[in-house]
Amino acid sequence: MRIDIMTLFPEMCEAVLSESIIGRARQNGFVDIRCVNIRDFTKDKHNRVDDAPYGGGTGMLMQTQPVYDCWEHICAELGKKPKLIYMSPQGQVLTQQKVKELSKEENLILLCGHYEGIDERVIEEIVDEEISIGDYVLTGGELPALVLADSISRMLPGVLANDEAFEQESHYSSLLEYPQYTRPPEWHGKSVPEVLLSGHHKNIEAWRREQSLKRTFERRKDLLDNAELSKSDRKLLDSLGKETKKY
Ligand code: 4HQ
Numbered sequence: 001m002r003i004d005i006m007t008l009f010p011e012m013c014e015a016v017l018s019e020s021i022i023g024r025a026r027q028n029g030f031v032d033i034r035c036v037n038i039r040d041f042t043k044d045k046h047n048r049v050d051d052a053p054y055g056g057g058t059g060m061l062m063q064t065q066p067v068y069d070c071w072e073h074i075c076a077e078l079g080k081k082p083k084l085i086y087m088s089p090q091g092q093v094l095t096q097q098k099v100k101e102l103s104k105e106e107n108l109i110l111l112c113g114h115y116e117g118i119d120e121r122v123i124e125e126i127v128d129e130e131i132s133i134g135d136y137v138l139t140g141g142e143l144p145a146l147v148l149a150d151s152i153s154r155m156l157p158g159v160l161a162n163d164e165a166f167e168q169e170s171h172y173s174s175l176l177e178y179p180q181y182t183r184p185p186e187w188h189g190k191s192v193p194e195v196l197l198s199g200h201h202k203n204i205e206a207w208r209r210e211q212s213l214k215r216t217f218e219r220r221k222d223l224l225d226n227a228e229l230s231k232s233d234r235k236l237l238d239s240l241g242k243e244t245k246k247y
Contacts, residue, residue, distance in 0.1 A: 001105065001156055002032040004074045004082075005145050006067070007112040008049065010035035016146050021160070022153050030158035033149055038062070041069040050115050059116035067111070067122045074109060082107035083128045087141030087148070088117075091130030094148065096173070098131070102148075103155035110148060112141030174227045176220060178211035210236060217241065 005013050013035040017023065025031050042049050043065060050060040075081050083105055092098070102108060111118075111127065133144040153159055155168065167173070181192040195207045213233055216223050217240050224237070 001103070001152070002034070002078075002107050003149050003152070004078075004107075004109045005033065005035045005112065005142075005149065006038055006070050006074070006109060007035060007142055007145070008038050008062075008114050009112075009140070009142050010037045012142055013112075013146060017149065022150055025153055025156070025159040028158065031153045031156055033153070036070060036074060038066050038070045041073060042066040043069075053116065057116075061116055062113060062118040064119045064122040067118060068126065071109065071111075071126050078107060080107065082109050084109040084111060084126050085148070086111045086113070086118075086123060086127040086130045087133070087144035088113065088130045089132045089135065089137060091132040093132050093134060094151070096151075099148075099151040100155060103152045108152070110141075110145040112145050114140040114142075174223055175212040176215040176223070178208040178215070209233070213237060214240065 007013055017026065017033050017035070022031070022033070026033055039047060039049050048063075049066045050062050053059070053061050071084065083102075085102075085108060087110060131144070131148065133147045138144065157165075159165075160168070181196060185192050185197065193207070195203050198204070213236055216227070217237055227233075229237070
């Protein structure tokens with residue numbers, strides 16, 4: 001998969017995408033992520049890409065010309081017009097289901113706005129979908145684009161180790177994670193749960209499932225609506241809350 005990120009801050013994006021798991025995945029060719037500088041496409045003699053909003057008000061807006069020409073350049077290079085996603089608090093809030101869906105695309109273009117945003121006309125012309133990473137306000141679309149690129153990349157074959165990738169597909173997804181422990185076995189007077197030291201794999205698996213279910217029930221009941229639950233899962237959830245209705 002190839003992802004082109006249109007941004008005024010390509011170095012900021014590049015810095016994040018060069019590290020850790022995504023950095024390695026890019027180096028190994030499992031994902032091709034490019035950070036494209038919108039400013040390189042301005043025709044303004046002073047290299048400006050923004051201007052004041054018509055009708056007045058605070059802040060500056062990104063202008064149509066550099067954004068549009070940047071997009072045309074990417075599409076010409078690819079020989080196609082991939083789905084273009086504009087990172088915006090006005091979009092649908094990102095979910096793992098959406099991530100999974102987008103990870104099936106061959107190409108994506110992510111558009112990052114800065115300042116007060118982008119002239120609406122170019123959004124109408126080139127944007128296929130708006131996505132928000134949550135109901136709070138950031139200074140730019142770069143962090144949201146990086147969140148989206150990261151979440152999509154880890155779904156691609158080869159990016160995660162095999163056992164990690166398996167957990168993605170298993171019934172564990174859509175529940176919260178169980179707690180985990182590593183050495184030492186005792187720290188600040190706290191011991192690691194005994195079952196984890198027992199070497200009894202069946203019991204460990206059952207304990208982890210129970211922990212996942214309990215945590216999800218206590219912290220994020222809403223997630224249970226979409227979880228795949230066995231008969232014994234439901235029995236455990238029943239024992240947690242007598243008053244509970246549907247999950
Ligand atoms: N932005 N999820 C870009 C966000 C945002 C979000 C604010 C996007 C500023 C220019 N984007 N504008 N939350 O807060 O995607």
